[in-house]
Amino acid sequence: METCKTFQMPPTILYQQNSFEQIGEKAELLGKKALIISDQIMQKLGYVEDCQQKLSDHSVDSVAFLGVASEPNDQYVEEALQLYQDETCDLIISLGGGSCIDTAKAVAVVATNGGNIEDYVGMKKIAQIAPVPHIAIPTTAGTGSEATDVTVITNSATKVKMMIKQPAFMPNVAIVDPLLTLSSPQKVTAATGVDALSHAIEAYISKKSHPMTDMMALSAINLISKNLHKAFTDGQNIEAREGMSLAALQAGSAFSNASVCLIHGMSRPIGALFDVPHGFSNAMLLPAILEYSKDACIDRLADIGRIFSSEAKHLSDEDAAEVAVQSVKDLCKSLDIPNLEQWGIPRKEFVSALSKMSTDAIDSGSPSNNPKTPSKEEIAELYQICYEYQF
Known part of the structure:
Protein backbone atom coordinates (compact mmCIF):
# COMPACT_ATOMS: atom_id res chain seq x y z
CA MET A 1 0.00 0.00 0.00
CA GLU A 2 1.38 3.41 -0.97
CA THR A 3 2.28 5.68 1.94
CA CYS A 4 -0.12 8.60 2.31
CA LYS A 5 1.23 12.07 1.68
CA THR A 6 1.41 14.12 4.87
CA PHE A 7 1.95 17.78 5.61
CA GLN A 8 2.89 19.02 9.07
CA MET A 9 3.52 22.52 10.40
CA PRO A 10 3.73 24.11 13.86
CA PRO A 11 0.28 24.31 15.49
CA THR A 12 0.62 28.11 15.71
CA ILE A 13 2.49 30.48 13.39
CA LEU A 14 2.57 34.24 13.93
CA TYR A 15 3.78 36.02 10.83
CA GLN A 16 3.87 39.80 10.48
CA GLN A 17 5.87 42.85 11.47
CA ASN A 18 5.93 43.29 15.26
CA SER A 19 4.68 39.76 15.93
CA PHE A 20 7.59 39.46 18.39
CA GLU A 21 5.53 41.70 20.67
CA GLN A 22 3.28 38.70 21.37
CA ILE A 23 5.98 36.46 22.85
CA GLY A 24 4.83 37.08 26.42
CA GLU A 25 1.20 36.37 25.59
CA LYS A 26 2.08 33.06 23.90
CA ALA A 27 4.63 32.03 26.53
CA GLU A 28 2.28 32.41 29.51
CA LEU A 29 0.00 29.82 27.92
CA LEU A 30 2.80 27.27 27.83
CA GLY A 31 4.92 27.66 30.96
CA LYS A 32 6.04 29.58 34.01
CA LYS A 33 9.81 29.74 33.45
CA ALA A 34 11.54 29.83 30.10
CA LEU A 35 15.00 28.85 29.00
CA ILE A 36 15.94 31.23 26.18
CA ILE A 37 18.45 29.57 23.86
CA SER A 38 20.31 32.26 21.94
CA ASP A 39 23.79 33.63 21.32
CA GLN A 40 26.06 36.54 22.18
CA ILE A 41 25.12 38.48 19.05
CA MET A 42 21.45 38.45 19.96
CA GLN A 43 22.36 39.64 23.43
CA LYS A 44 24.45 42.53 22.07
CA LEU A 45 21.61 43.56 19.77
CA GLY A 46 19.31 43.72 22.79
CA TYR A 47 16.95 41.02 21.55
CA VAL A 48 17.50 38.72 24.54
CA GLU A 49 16.85 41.47 27.11
CA ASP A 50 13.80 42.59 25.14
CA CYS A 51 12.48 39.04 25.12
CA GLN A 52 13.01 38.66 28.85
CA GLN A 53 11.17 41.91 29.54
CA LYS A 54 8.23 40.87 27.40
CA LEU A 55 8.09 37.57 29.27
CA SER A 56 8.27 39.32 32.64
CA ASP A 57 5.38 41.58 31.64
CA HIS A 58 3.30 38.40 31.42
CA SER A 59 4.64 36.88 34.68
CA VAL A 60 6.95 34.40 32.95
CA ASP A 61 10.41 34.08 34.50
CA SER A 62 13.39 33.32 32.27
CA VAL A 63 17.05 32.45 32.12
CA ALA A 64 19.24 32.69 29.01
CA PHE A 65 21.70 30.20 27.52
CA LEU A 66 23.97 32.18 25.19
CA GLY A 67 26.49 29.47 24.40
CA VAL A 68 25.49 28.78 20.78
CA ALA A 69 28.59 30.11 19.04
CA SER A 70 28.65 28.19 15.75
CA GLU A 71 26.82 25.40 13.94
CA PRO A 72 24.92 23.44 16.64
CA ASN A 73 26.67 20.49 18.24
CA ASP A 74 25.97 17.95 20.95
CA GLN A 75 27.99 19.91 23.52
CA TYR A 76 25.68 22.92 23.18
CA VAL A 77 22.73 20.60 23.68
CA GLU A 78 24.22 19.10 26.82
CA GLU A 79 25.12 22.50 28.31
CA ALA A 80 21.73 24.03 27.56
CA LEU A 81 19.94 20.95 28.90
CA GLN A 82 21.90 21.17 32.14
CA LEU A 83 20.89 24.82 32.59
CA TYR A 84 17.27 23.94 31.81
CA GLN A 85 17.31 21.30 34.55
CA ASP A 86 19.26 23.37 37.09
CA GLU A 87 16.87 26.29 36.72
CA THR A 88 13.75 24.09 36.78
CA CYS A 89 12.38 25.55 33.57
CA ASP A 90 9.23 24.30 31.84
CA LEU A 91 9.38 26.18 28.53
CA ILE A 92 12.01 26.75 25.84
CA ILE A 93 12.31 29.78 23.59
CA SER A 94 14.83 29.86 20.75
CA LEU A 95 15.86 33.30 19.56
CA GLY A 96 18.33 33.57 16.69
CA GLY A 97 19.31 31.72 13.54
CA GLY A 98 18.92 28.07 12.72
CA SER A 99 21.71 27.05 15.10
CA CYS A 100 19.80 28.38 18.11
CA ILE A 101 16.51 26.87 16.94
CA ASP A 102 18.03 23.44 16.21
CA THR A 103 19.78 23.39 19.59
CA ALA A 104 16.50 24.24 21.30
CA LYS A 105 14.66 21.47 19.45
CA ALA A 106 17.18 18.92 20.67
CA VAL A 107 16.98 20.14 24.27
CA ALA A 108 13.17 20.10 24.22
CA VAL A 109 13.08 16.45 23.16
CA VAL A 110 15.93 15.08 25.29
CA ALA A 111 14.65 16.90 28.40
CA THR A 112 11.51 14.77 28.51
CA ASN A 113 12.58 11.61 26.68
CA GLY A 114 16.07 11.13 28.08
CA GLY A 115 19.27 9.79 26.55
CA ASN A 116 21.62 11.80 24.35
CA ILE A 117 20.70 13.53 21.12
CA GLU A 118 22.70 11.03 19.04
CA ASP A 119 20.37 8.27 20.32
CA TYR A 120 17.62 9.72 18.12
CA VAL A 121 19.49 9.40 14.81
CA GLY A 122 17.81 7.09 12.31
CA MET A 123 14.80 6.64 14.61
CA LYS A 124 16.88 4.38 16.89
CA LYS A 125 15.18 6.16 19.78
CA ILE A 126 11.73 7.60 19.18
CA ALA A 127 10.36 10.40 21.34
CA GLN A 128 7.32 8.86 23.05
CA ILE A 129 6.78 11.66 25.57
CA ALA A 130 5.71 15.15 24.54
CA PRO A 131 8.73 17.47 24.38
CA VAL A 132 9.09 20.65 26.40
CA PRO A 133 6.92 23.36 24.80
CA HIS A 134 9.08 25.32 22.34
CA ILE A 135 8.56 28.76 20.83
CA ALA A 136 10.89 29.40 17.88
CA ILE A 137 11.74 32.97 16.88
CA PRO A 138 14.03 33.24 13.82
CA THR A 139 16.16 36.35 13.33
CA THR A 140 17.43 35.33 9.90
CA ALA A 141 15.50 34.46 6.74
CA GLY A 142 17.00 31.17 5.74
CA THR A 143 16.84 27.87 7.59
CA GLY A 144 13.09 27.71 8.03
CA SER A 145 13.82 25.61 11.12
CA GLU A 146 10.94 27.33 12.92
CA ALA A 147 8.57 25.33 10.71
CA THR A 148 10.26 21.92 10.53
CA ASP A 149 10.40 18.70 12.53
CA VAL A 150 14.11 18.40 11.74
CA THR A 151 17.18 19.23 13.79
CA VAL A 152 20.77 19.00 12.58
CA ILE A 153 23.35 18.56 15.33
CA THR A 154 27.06 17.87 14.86
CA ASN A 155 28.49 14.89 16.73
CA SER A 156 31.68 16.34 18.24
CA ALA A 157 33.40 12.97 18.40
CA THR A 158 32.73 11.70 14.87
CA LYS A 159 32.54 15.10 13.10
CA VAL A 160 29.27 14.04 11.48
CA LYS A 161 26.25 16.31 11.18
CA MET A 162 23.36 14.26 12.49
CA MET A 163 20.14 15.00 10.62
CA ILE A 164 17.33 13.93 12.95
CA LYS A 165 13.69 14.04 11.90
CA GLN A 166 10.76 13.18 14.16
CA PRO A 167 7.40 14.90 14.79
CA ALA A 168 8.52 15.73 18.33
CA PHE A 169 11.08 18.23 17.04
CA MET A 170 8.37 20.50 15.60
CA PRO A 171 8.06 23.76 17.60
CA ASN A 172 4.72 24.50 19.24
CA VAL A 173 4.78 28.13 18.12
CA ALA A 174 6.74 29.95 15.42
CA ILE A 175 6.96 33.73 15.64
CA VAL A 176 8.24 35.12 12.35
CA ASP A 177 8.82 38.86 12.65
CA PRO A 178 10.60 40.32 9.58
CA LEU A 179 11.76 43.29 11.67
CA LEU A 180 14.13 40.97 13.57
CA THR A 181 15.99 40.20 10.32
CA LEU A 182 16.93 43.86 9.71
CA SER A 183 20.04 43.29 11.82
Whole structure:
Protein backbone atom coordinates (compact mmCIF):
# COMPACT_ATOMS: atom_id res chain seq x y z
CA MET A 1 0.00 0.00 0.00
CA GLU A 2 1.38 3.41 -0.97
CA THR A 3 2.28 5.68 1.94
CA CYS A 4 -0.12 8.60 2.31
CA LYS A 5 1.23 12.07 1.68
CA THR A 6 1.41 14.12 4.87
CA PHE A 7 1.95 17.78 5.61
CA GLN A 8 2.89 19.02 9.07
CA MET A 9 3.52 22.52 10.40
CA PRO A 10 3.73 24.11 13.86
CA PRO A 11 0.28 24.31 15.49
CA THR A 12 0.62 28.11 15.71
CA ILE A 13 2.49 30.48 13.39
CA LEU A 14 2.57 34.24 13.93
CA TYR A 15 3.78 36.02 10.83
CA GLN A 16 3.87 39.80 10.48
CA GLN A 17 5.87 42.85 11.47
CA ASN A 18 5.93 43.29 15.26
CA SER A 19 4.68 39.76 15.93
CA PHE A 20 7.59 39.46 18.39
CA GLU A 21 5.53 41.70 20.67
CA GLN A 22 3.28 38.70 21.37
CA ILE A 23 5.98 36.46 22.85
CA GLY A 24 4.83 37.08 26.42
CA GLU A 25 1.20 36.37 25.59
CA LYS A 26 2.08 33.06 23.90
CA ALA A 27 4.63 32.03 26.53
CA GLU A 28 2.28 32.41 29.51
CA LEU A 29 0.00 29.82 27.92
CA LEU A 30 2.80 27.27 27.83
CA GLY A 31 4.92 27.66 30.96
CA LYS A 32 6.04 29.58 34.01
CA LYS A 33 9.81 29.74 33.45
CA ALA A 34 11.54 29.83 30.10
CA LEU A 35 15.00 28.85 29.00
CA ILE A 36 15.94 31.23 26.18
CA ILE A 37 18.45 29.57 23.86
CA SER A 38 20.31 32.26 21.94
CA ASP A 39 23.79 33.63 21.32
CA GLN A 40 26.06 36.54 22.18
CA ILE A 41 25.12 38.48 19.05
CA MET A 42 21.45 38.45 19.96
CA GLN A 43 22.36 39.64 23.43
CA LYS A 44 24.45 42.53 22.07
CA LEU A 45 21.61 43.56 19.77
CA GLY A 46 19.31 43.72 22.79
CA TYR A 47 16.95 41.02 21.55
CA VAL A 48 17.50 38.72 24.54
CA GLU A 49 16.85 41.47 27.11
CA ASP A 50 13.80 42.59 25.14
CA CYS A 51 12.48 39.04 25.12
CA GLN A 52 13.01 38.66 28.85
CA GLN A 53 11.17 41.91 29.54
CA LYS A 54 8.23 40.87 27.40
CA LEU A 55 8.09 37.57 29.27
CA SER A 56 8.27 39.32 32.64
CA ASP A 57 5.38 41.58 31.64
CA HIS A 58 3.30 38.40 31.42
CA SER A 59 4.64 36.88 34.68
CA VAL A 60 6.95 34.40 32.95
CA ASP A 61 10.41 34.08 34.50
CA SER A 62 13.39 33.32 32.27
CA VAL A 63 17.05 32.45 32.12
CA ALA A 64 19.24 32.69 29.01
CA PHE A 65 21.70 30.20 27.52
CA LEU A 66 23.97 32.18 25.19
CA GLY A 67 26.49 29.47 24.40
CA VAL A 68 25.49 28.78 20.78
CA ALA A 69 28.59 30.11 19.04
CA SER A 70 28.65 28.19 15.75
CA GLU A 71 26.82 25.40 13.94
CA PRO A 72 24.92 23.44 16.64
CA ASN A 73 26.67 20.49 18.24
CA ASP A 74 25.97 17.95 20.95
CA GLN A 75 27.99 19.91 23.52
CA TYR A 76 25.68 22.92 23.18
CA VAL A 77 22.73 20.60 23.68
CA GLU A 78 24.22 19.10 26.82
CA GLU A 79 25.12 22.50 28.31
CA ALA A 80 21.73 24.03 27.56
CA LEU A 81 19.94 20.95 28.90
CA GLN A 82 21.90 21.17 32.14
CA LEU A 83 20.89 24.82 32.59
CA TYR A 84 17.27 23.94 31.81
CA GLN A 85 17.31 21.30 34.55
CA ASP A 86 19.26 23.37 37.09
CA GLU A 87 16.87 26.29 36.72
CA THR A 88 13.75 24.09 36.78
CA CYS A 89 12.38 25.55 33.57
CA ASP A 90 9.23 24.30 31.84
CA LEU A 91 9.38 26.18 28.53
CA ILE A 92 12.01 26.75 25.84
CA ILE A 93 12.31 29.78 23.59
CA SER A 94 14.83 29.86 20.75
CA LEU A 95 15.86 33.30 19.56
CA GLY A 96 18.33 33.57 16.69
CA GLY A 97 19.31 31.72 13.54
CA GLY A 98 18.92 28.07 12.72
CA SER A 99 21.71 27.05 15.10
CA CYS A 100 19.80 28.38 18.11
CA ILE A 101 16.51 26.87 16.94
CA ASP A 102 18.03 23.44 16.21
CA THR A 103 19.78 23.39 19.59
CA ALA A 104 16.50 24.24 21.30
CA LYS A 105 14.66 21.47 19.45
CA ALA A 106 17.18 18.92 20.67
CA VAL A 107 16.98 20.14 24.27
CA ALA A 108 13.17 20.10 24.22
CA VAL A 109 13.08 16.45 23.16
CA VAL A 110 15.93 15.08 25.29
CA ALA A 111 14.65 16.90 28.40
CA THR A 112 11.51 14.77 28.51
CA ASN A 113 12.58 11.61 26.68
CA GLY A 114 16.07 11.13 28.08
CA GLY A 115 19.27 9.79 26.55
CA ASN A 116 21.62 11.80 24.35
CA ILE A 117 20.70 13.53 21.12
CA GLU A 118 22.70 11.03 19.04
CA ASP A 119 20.37 8.27 20.32
CA TYR A 120 17.62 9.72 18.12
CA VAL A 121 19.49 9.40 14.81
CA GLY A 122 17.81 7.09 12.31
CA MET A 123 14.80 6.64 14.61
CA LYS A 124 16.88 4.38 16.89
CA LYS A 125 15.18 6.16 19.78
CA ILE A 126 11.73 7.60 19.18
CA ALA A 127 10.36 10.40 21.34
CA GLN A 128 7.32 8.86 23.05
CA ILE A 129 6.78 11.66 25.57
CA ALA A 130 5.71 15.15 24.54
CA PRO A 131 8.73 17.47 24.38
CA VAL A 132 9.09 20.65 26.40
CA PRO A 133 6.92 23.36 24.80
CA HIS A 134 9.08 25.32 22.34
CA ILE A 135 8.56 28.76 20.83
CA ALA A 136 10.89 29.40 17.88
CA ILE A 137 11.74 32.97 16.88
CA PRO A 138 14.03 33.24 13.82
CA THR A 139 16.16 36.35 13.33
CA THR A 140 17.43 35.33 9.90
CA ALA A 141 15.50 34.46 6.74
CA GLY A 142 17.00 31.17 5.74
CA THR A 143 16.84 27.87 7.59
CA GLY A 144 13.09 27.71 8.03
CA SER A 145 13.82 25.61 11.12
CA GLU A 146 10.94 27.33 12.92
CA ALA A 147 8.57 25.33 10.71
CA THR A 148 10.26 21.92 10.53
CA ASP A 149 10.40 18.70 12.53
CA VAL A 150 14.11 18.40 11.74
CA THR A 151 17.18 19.23 13.79
CA VAL A 152 20.77 19.00 12.58
CA ILE A 153 23.35 18.56 15.33
CA THR A 154 27.06 17.87 14.86
CA ASN A 155 28.49 14.89 16.73
CA SER A 156 31.68 16.34 18.24
CA ALA A 157 33.40 12.97 18.40
CA THR A 158 32.73 11.70 14.87
CA LYS A 159 32.54 15.10 13.10
CA VAL A 160 29.27 14.04 11.48
CA LYS A 161 26.25 16.31 11.18
CA MET A 162 23.36 14.26 12.49
CA MET A 163 20.14 15.00 10.62
CA ILE A 164 17.33 13.93 12.95
CA LYS A 165 13.69 14.04 11.90
CA GLN A 166 10.76 13.18 14.16
CA PRO A 167 7.40 14.90 14.79
CA ALA A 168 8.52 15.73 18.33
CA PHE A 169 11.08 18.23 17.04
CA MET A 170 8.37 20.50 15.60
CA PRO A 171 8.06 23.76 17.60
CA ASN A 172 4.72 24.50 19.24
CA VAL A 173 4.78 28.13 18.12
CA ALA A 174 6.74 29.95 15.42
CA ILE A 175 6.96 33.73 15.64
CA VAL A 176 8.24 35.12 12.35
CA ASP A 177 8.82 38.86 12.65
CA PRO A 178 10.60 40.32 9.58
CA LEU A 179 11.76 43.29 11.67
CA LEU A 180 14.13 40.97 13.57
CA THR A 181 15.99 40.20 10.32
CA LEU A 182 16.93 43.86 9.71
CA SER A 183 20.04 43.29 11.82
CA SER A 184 21.35 40.46 9.62
CA PRO A 185 24.73 41.39 8.09
CA GLN A 186 25.04 41.32 4.31
CA LYS A 187 26.96 38.03 4.20
CA VAL A 188 24.46 36.34 6.50
CA THR A 189 21.60 37.66 4.37
CA ALA A 190 23.22 36.12 1.29
CA ALA A 191 24.03 32.75 2.85
CA THR A 192 20.71 32.27 4.62
CA GLY A 193 18.81 33.46 1.55
CA VAL A 194 20.48 30.89 -0.70
CA ASP A 195 19.87 28.31 2.03
CA ALA A 196 16.15 29.05 1.75
CA LEU A 197 16.41 28.81 -2.04
CA SER A 198 18.14 25.43 -1.70
CA HIS A 199 15.33 24.22 0.57
CA ALA A 200 12.66 25.32 -1.88
CA ILE A 201 14.36 23.90 -4.99
CA GLU A 202 15.20 20.59 -3.35
CA ALA A 203 11.67 20.24 -1.99
CA TYR A 204 10.33 20.79 -5.50
CA ILE A 205 12.63 18.33 -7.28
CA SER A 206 12.62 15.74 -4.47
CA LYS A 207 11.26 12.28 -5.20
CA LYS A 208 9.07 12.78 -2.12
CA SER A 209 7.45 16.01 -3.28
CA HIS A 210 3.67 16.28 -3.43
CA PRO A 211 1.09 18.97 -4.26
CA MET A 212 1.17 20.69 -0.86
CA THR A 213 4.96 20.93 -0.80
CA ASP A 214 5.02 22.00 -4.45
CA MET A 215 2.76 24.93 -3.66
CA MET A 216 4.97 26.12 -0.80
CA ALA A 217 8.21 25.54 -2.70
CA LEU A 218 7.19 27.44 -5.83
CA SER A 219 5.84 30.34 -3.79
CA ALA A 220 9.13 30.50 -1.86
CA ILE A 221 11.20 30.44 -5.07
CA ASN A 222 9.09 33.27 -6.48
CA LEU A 223 9.57 35.39 -3.35
CA ILE A 224 13.31 34.72 -3.25
CA SER A 225 13.78 35.56 -6.92
CA LYS A 226 12.14 38.95 -6.29
CA ASN A 227 13.54 39.84 -2.88
CA LEU A 228 16.90 38.24 -2.03
CA HIS A 229 19.13 40.55 -4.03
CA LYS A 230 17.16 43.57 -2.79
CA ALA A 231 17.63 42.49 0.83
CA PHE A 232 21.32 41.88 0.13
CA THR A 233 21.96 45.32 -1.39
CA ASP A 234 19.72 47.22 1.06
CA GLY A 235 19.42 45.50 4.41
CA GLN A 236 16.87 48.07 5.59
CA ASN A 237 14.43 47.32 2.78
CA ILE A 238 11.64 46.03 4.96
CA GLU A 239 9.52 44.90 2.02
CA ALA A 240 12.36 42.68 0.79
CA ARG A 241 13.03 41.44 4.33
CA GLU A 242 9.36 40.59 4.73
CA GLY A 243 9.36 38.68 1.45
CA MET A 244 12.43 36.71 2.48
CA SER A 245 11.01 35.87 5.93
CA LEU A 246 7.88 34.46 4.33
CA ALA A 247 9.95 32.61 1.73
CA ALA A 248 12.13 30.98 4.40
CA LEU A 249 9.02 29.92 6.32
CA GLN A 250 7.42 28.43 3.20
CA ALA A 251 10.62 26.71 2.07
CA GLY A 252 11.10 25.23 5.53
CA SER A 253 7.57 23.85 5.51
CA ALA A 254 8.13 22.44 2.02
CA PHE A 255 11.36 20.57 2.68
CA SER A 256 10.25 19.35 6.11
CA ASN A 257 7.48 17.44 4.32
CA ALA A 258 9.21 16.58 1.02
CA SER A 259 12.78 16.11 2.28
CA VAL A 260 15.98 17.61 0.95
CA CYS A 261 18.24 15.98 -1.62
CA LEU A 262 21.84 15.86 -2.80
CA ILE A 263 22.76 19.46 -1.97
CA HIS A 264 22.09 19.01 1.72
CA GLY A 265 23.57 15.54 1.76
CA MET A 266 26.87 16.92 0.47
CA SER A 267 26.66 20.16 2.42
CA ARG A 268 26.59 18.69 5.93
CA PRO A 269 30.01 16.96 5.76
CA ILE A 270 31.62 20.21 4.57
CA GLY A 271 30.17 22.03 7.56
CA ALA A 272 31.16 19.32 10.01
CA LEU A 273 34.77 18.96 8.83
CA PHE A 274 35.64 22.49 7.77
CA ASP A 275 33.35 24.66 9.91
CA VAL A 276 31.61 26.21 6.93
CA PRO A 277 28.22 27.67 7.96
CA HIS A 278 25.33 25.69 6.55
CA GLY A 279 23.98 28.45 4.34
CA PHE A 280 27.32 29.03 2.67
CA SER A 281 28.05 25.34 2.10
CA ASN A 282 24.65 24.93 0.44
CA ALA A 283 25.24 27.98 -1.75
CA MET A 284 28.67 26.70 -2.82
CA LEU A 285 27.12 23.45 -4.04
CA LEU A 286 23.76 24.55 -5.45
CA PRO A 287 24.57 25.52 -9.07
CA ALA A 288 26.90 22.59 -9.83
CA ILE A 289 24.48 20.04 -8.37
CA LEU A 290 21.60 21.51 -10.36
CA GLU A 291 23.71 21.08 -13.49
CA TYR A 292 24.39 17.45 -12.50
CA SER A 293 20.68 16.75 -11.77
CA LYS A 294 19.16 18.69 -14.67
CA ASP A 295 18.58 15.85 -17.12
CA ALA A 296 16.54 13.92 -14.55
CA CYS A 297 14.20 16.80 -13.65
CA ILE A 298 13.98 19.01 -16.73
CA ASP A 299 10.25 19.64 -16.33
CA ARG A 300 10.61 20.76 -12.71
CA LEU A 301 13.61 22.95 -13.38
CA ALA A 302 11.72 24.43 -16.33
CA ASP A 303 9.00 25.55 -13.90
CA ILE A 304 11.69 27.22 -11.81
CA GLY A 305 13.28 28.85 -14.85
CA ARG A 306 9.93 30.38 -15.77
CA ILE A 307 9.70 31.89 -12.30
CA PHE A 308 13.11 33.53 -12.63
CA SER A 309 12.52 34.82 -16.15
CA SER A 310 9.26 35.79 -17.83
CA GLU A 311 10.95 35.22 -21.19
CA ALA A 312 11.41 31.54 -20.30
CA LYS A 313 7.64 31.07 -20.51
CA HIS A 314 8.00 30.87 -24.28
CA LEU A 315 10.95 28.44 -24.23
CA SER A 316 11.04 24.65 -24.41
CA ASP A 317 11.39 22.76 -21.13
CA GLU A 318 15.03 22.04 -21.93
CA ASP A 319 15.84 25.70 -22.49
CA ALA A 320 13.76 26.87 -19.54
CA ALA A 321 15.59 24.38 -17.29
CA GLU A 322 18.88 25.87 -18.45
CA VAL A 323 17.51 29.32 -17.56
CA ALA A 324 16.87 28.02 -14.03
CA VAL A 325 20.44 26.80 -13.62
CA GLN A 326 21.92 29.97 -15.10
CA SER A 327 19.65 32.19 -12.99
CA VAL A 328 20.79 30.45 -9.80
CA LYS A 329 24.44 30.85 -10.88
CA ASP A 330 23.91 34.52 -11.63
CA LEU A 331 22.18 35.08 -8.29
CA CYS A 332 25.00 33.40 -6.36
CA LYS A 333 27.55 35.51 -8.24
CA SER A 334 25.65 38.71 -7.47
CA LEU A 335 25.63 37.74 -3.78
CA ASP A 336 29.43 37.24 -3.75
CA ILE A 337 29.13 33.56 -2.85
CA PRO A 338 32.65 32.07 -2.77
CA ASN A 339 33.64 28.60 -3.86
CA LEU A 340 35.28 26.18 -1.44
CA GLU A 341 38.79 27.19 -2.45
CA GLN A 342 38.01 30.87 -2.01
CA TRP A 343 36.55 30.14 1.41
CA GLY A 344 40.02 29.02 2.44
CA ILE A 345 39.72 25.24 2.69
CA PRO A 346 43.21 23.83 1.98
CA ARG A 347 43.17 21.67 -1.16
CA LYS A 348 45.26 18.89 0.41
CA GLU A 349 42.95 18.57 3.41
CA PHE A 350 39.89 18.72 1.18
CA VAL A 351 41.14 15.94 -1.10
CA SER A 352 42.06 13.82 1.92
CA ALA A 353 38.51 14.19 3.23
CA LEU A 354 36.76 13.26 -0.03
CA SER A 355 36.16 9.63 0.88
CA LYS A 356 34.73 10.42 4.33
CA MET A 357 32.59 13.28 3.02
CA SER A 358 31.20 11.14 0.21
CA THR A 359 30.40 8.27 2.58
CA ASP A 360 28.82 10.60 5.14
CA ALA A 361 26.74 12.25 2.41
CA ILE A 362 25.31 8.93 1.25
CA ASP A 363 24.77 7.71 4.81
CA SER A 364 22.65 10.79 5.55
CA GLY A 365 19.98 9.43 3.19
CA SER A 366 19.34 12.78 1.51
CA PRO A 367 21.04 11.97 -1.85
CA SER A 368 18.58 9.12 -2.42
CA ASN A 369 15.78 11.71 -2.69
CA ASN A 370 17.55 13.44 -5.58
CA PRO A 371 16.04 13.02 -9.07
CA LYS A 372 19.39 11.60 -10.15
CA THR A 373 20.96 9.38 -7.50
CA PRO A 374 24.77 9.54 -7.47
CA SER A 375 27.33 6.90 -6.57
CA LYS A 376 30.00 7.58 -3.99
CA GLU A 377 32.47 8.16 -6.82
CA GLU A 378 30.17 10.70 -8.48
CA ILE A 379 29.77 12.56 -5.20
CA ALA A 380 33.54 12.74 -4.79
CA GLU A 381 33.80 14.11 -8.33
CA LEU A 382 31.11 16.70 -7.61
CA TYR A 383 32.99 17.82 -4.50
CA GLN A 384 36.08 18.40 -6.63
CA ILE A 385 34.07 20.36 -9.22
CA CYS A 386 32.59 22.53 -6.50
CA TYR A 387 35.98 23.18 -4.92
CA GLU A 388 36.93 25.67 -7.62
CA TYR A 389 33.55 26.20 -9.28
CA GLN A 390 33.11 29.53 -11.05
CA PHE A 391 29.70 31.14 -10.61
